[in-house]
Structure formats: structure tokens, C-alpha cells
Amino acid sequence: MAQESDDVLRAAQDWATAGRGVALATVVETWGSAPRPAGSHLAIDDSGNFLGSVSGGCVEGAVVEEAQQVIADGRARTLEFGVADETAWRVGLSCGGRIRVHVERLDT
Amino acid sequence: MKLATLAALNAERAARRPAVLVSDIEGGGERLVKAAEAGGDPLAADVAEALRSGRAASVERDGKRHFLNPHLPPPRLLAVGAVHITQALAPMASIAGFDVVVLDPRTAFATPERFAGVRVVAEWPDEFLAREPLDAFTAVALVTHDPKIDDPALERALRAGCFYVGALGSRKTHAKRLERMTAKGFDETTLARIRAPIGLPIGAASPAEIAVAVLAEAVGALRRKPDVAAAAAA
Structure with missing residues (x-):
């Protein structure tokens, strides 16, 4: 989904170049009626600023939170959200879909 | 990463x-x-x-x-002809996610006042397209009614493999256009890619309705024929 991730990837590059800690989250798999297709991006910096979307607003909060850990320790993580998952329910992915989101740090 | x-x-x-x-x-x-x-x-x-x-x-x-x-590159729409249809087409196509360029050498038509917020270029197609070439991720809508302006853009659009090429004009006008393009050496298969009369047949009556028909046809060409990238990679 190149069209919609334009600013996100550019911003991630700019943030990292400016010396900020940056993580990039990518939807790597979807099942059912997931709101954003695989390949969608969310860029997060070490102050919790973010740009883009992996779920149309449902789970971004949780991803941003997890991204802080990724930026801190550099270990990539894959998160799964879905209606069957209690966490996902809590964070609001009630739209009936399930998604897997890969979060990794941008390393210079 | x-x-x-x-x-x-x-x-x-x-x-x-x-x-x-x-x-x-x-x-x-x-x-x-x-x-x-x-x-x-x-x-x-x-x-x-x-x-x-x-x-x-x-x-x-x-x-x-x-x-x-x-x-993949975001889709572009080149509208050749800063006419009434284009005044409706340009903003609608922008909303739909196209990078829009309006091209018309006639300076009375190609004015920023008529196209607020849209990139308008008052140049001949050969000048502009030599500098910013067409590609497979570009849709071209030819709406000037003037072969002097439309034809050079049409030739380039066909050669570049633009994913959508639509040309305004009646069947008679289009038959003449095909004759001119045949004389230029284009074969039947290539010429069959030109959508003419332009736009989906929704019975569009006003310029704005024609714009809807053109935009819908361009989106259809983009989404239903996913071989755009393969052509670009070839």
C-alpha cells in the first residue's frame, strides 16, 4: 500500500536522521475484516509521536506503547490482535478482524 | 530495519x-x-x-x-485540456488519491484561478512530457477536442503504457483519431487500449457528470487490471 504509507516512511527516515529513536510497525498478516491491509505502516518515535495506521485507530495505542520497548532494547516483536484476544478487545479491535503487526527499530 | x-x-x-x-x-x-x-x-x-x-x-x-x-508509485492523472470537465475531474481525482496535473498550452484556459489547489501547467504536451515523462502508473484523460494538443499526448501515453488512456469525442471523431494514429504506426491492439468515447457509460449529461464517469473508468483500469506494475518492471 505504497500510496498511503508515503508520508509515514519519509517521516520515519527524517525522525531517525534527526537522531530520534524510531520504530516502524508493519501489518504483516490479516484475517477477516481487518481495517488496514498487510503492508500498512505506523511510525513511532521515542517520545510517543506516531504517524500512519495499522488498524484505522483500533490498536494504535497498544502498538505505540510496545514500540517504546522496541526502541529501548532494539528487539523486534510481532504483536497479534483480534477479537478472540482479550487484550485486543480491551484496546478496541472489535471490528471482527485479526491482525499481526511486526514492530522493529530503525537502526543507523 | x-x-x-x-x-x-x-x-x-x-x-x-x-x-x-x-x-x-x-x-x-x-x-x-x-x-x-x-x-x-x-x-x-x-x-x-x-x-x-x-x-x-x-x-x-x-x-x-x-x-x-x-x-508502487501512487497513481497520477494527467488531464490534457483545462476545460470545464477538468475543473470537476481534477478535485475529484485528488480526493480519490491521484496526483493530478492539468496540462493545456492555451494560457486562457490553464489558469490557477480556474484550478484552485491543482497543479496547472500552461505548456504543449511535448514540452512538458519531455521533462516529466509518462509512466505505467499514470492515467491520461484527453479532453481538449483539439488534435494539435491531444494527439502528441496520446502518442506518448500509448508508448509509455499508461494504465488508462481516455479520449473525449464522438465515435466519428474517434474514428479519425484512430486513422491518424494508425498512420503514425500504432497497431490495432495498442489503439484498442484507448477508451473512447471517454468515461463509463452512465449517461453523463453535464461536465461534472462526465468527470465522474472518467474518474470511475480510470479507477477501474487501476484496480481491475493489476498488471500495471508488471508492465513497468518489464
Whole structure:
């Protein structure tokens, strides 16, 4: 989904170049009626600023939170959200879909 | 992900060149495969499929999972003719996600006042398109009614493999256009790609309604014929 991730990837590059800690989250798999297709991006910096979307607003909060850990320790993580998952329910992915989101740090 | 890889990807995207990011989700690491180099990649077939479909996907090869994320240039719309139809088409196409350029050498038509917020270029197609060439991710709508302006753009659109080429005019006008293009050496298969009369047949009556028909036809060409990227990579 190149069209919609334009600013996100550019911003991630700019943030990292400016010396900020940056993580990039990518939807790597979807099942059912997931709101954003695989390949969608969310860029997060070490102050919790973010740009883009992996779920149309449902789970971004949780991803941003997890991204802080990724930026801190550099270990990539894959998160799964879905209606069957209690966490996902809590964070609001009630739209009936399930998604897997890969979060990794941008390393210079 | 390495910042250098992201920077290289962003450079390809800025230049409107398709590329695929291939990541090893479990083990870490990634590589950027530019469309021009796709044939030599170890996952050449999967990369080609990603470029063709435009969809990100995971594949398992030799016991490893790879995530392929294609980055295709955003669709562009070149409207040749700063006419009434274009005044409706340009803003609607922008909303639909197209990068819009309105081109018309007639300075009385191609004014910023008539096209607020849209890129308007008052030049002849040959001048402008020599500088900013057409590509397979561009839709071209020819709406001037004037062969002096439309034809040079049409020739370039056909040669560049633009994913949509629509031309305004009656069947009679179009028959004459086909004669001129045949004389230029275009074969029947290529000429059959021209959508004329322009726009989906919705019985459009006003310029704005014609614009709806043209935009819908262009979106259909973009979404229902996913071989755009393959043409660009070839």
C-alpha cells in the first residue's frame, strides 16, 4: 500500500536522521475484516509521536506503547490482535478482524 | 530495519520507481529489491507477483518465512485540456488519491484561478512530457477536442503504457483519431487500449457528470487490471 504509507516512511527516515529513536510497525498478516491491509505502516518515535495506521485507530495505542520497548532494547516483536484476544478487545479491535503487526527499530 | 535501507526505498518511491521490501520477520534483516533488478533476486517469482498485484504477502521458501511489501508509485492523472470537465475531474481525482496535473498550452484556459489547489501547467504536451515523462502508473484523460494538443499526448501515453488512456469525442471523431494514429504506426491492439468515447457509460449529461464517469473508468483500469506494475518492471 505504497500510496498511503508515503508520508509515514519519509517521516520515519527524517525522525531517525534527526537522531530520534524510531520504530516502524508493519501489518504483516490479516484475517477477516481487518481495517488496514498487510503492508500498512505506523511510525513511532521515542517520545510517543506516531504517524500512519495499522488498524484505522483500533490498536494504535497498544502498538505505540510496545514500540517504546522496541526502541529501548532494539528487539523486534510481532504483536497479534483480534477479537478472540482479550487484550485486543480491551484496546478496541472489535471490528471482527485479526491482525499481526511486526514492530522493529530503525537502526543507523 | 536499517535506516540506509529505508532511505534507499524512499529514494525509489520519490523517483516513481516500483520496489519491493523483502523482510525476514522471524530472523530479522531485510533487503530492497528494485523493480529493474527483480529478475535477479533469489525470490524473483514472488517479487514479480508482489509487483504485479501490489499486495503485501508472506511466503515460505526453503523453510524460511519472507514478508514481501511492494511499494508502487501512487497513481497520477494527467488531464490534457483545462476545460470545464477538468475543473470537476481534477478535485475529484485528488480526493480519490491521484496526483493530478492539468496540462493545456492555451494560457486562457490553464489558469490557477480556474484550478484552485491543482497543479496547472500552461505548456504543449511535448514540452512538458519531455521533462516529466509518462509512466505505467499514470492515467491520461484527453479532453481538449483539439488534435494539435491531444494527439502528441496520446502518442506518448500509448508508448509509455499508461494504465488508462481516455479520449473525449464522438465515435466519428474517434474514428479519425484512430486513422491518424494508425498512420503514425500504432497497431490495432495498442489503439484498442484507448477508451473512447471517454468515461463509463452512465449517461453523463453535464461536465461534472462526465468527470465522474472518467474518474470511475480510470479507477477501474487501476484496480481491475493489476498488471500495471508488471508492465513497468518489464
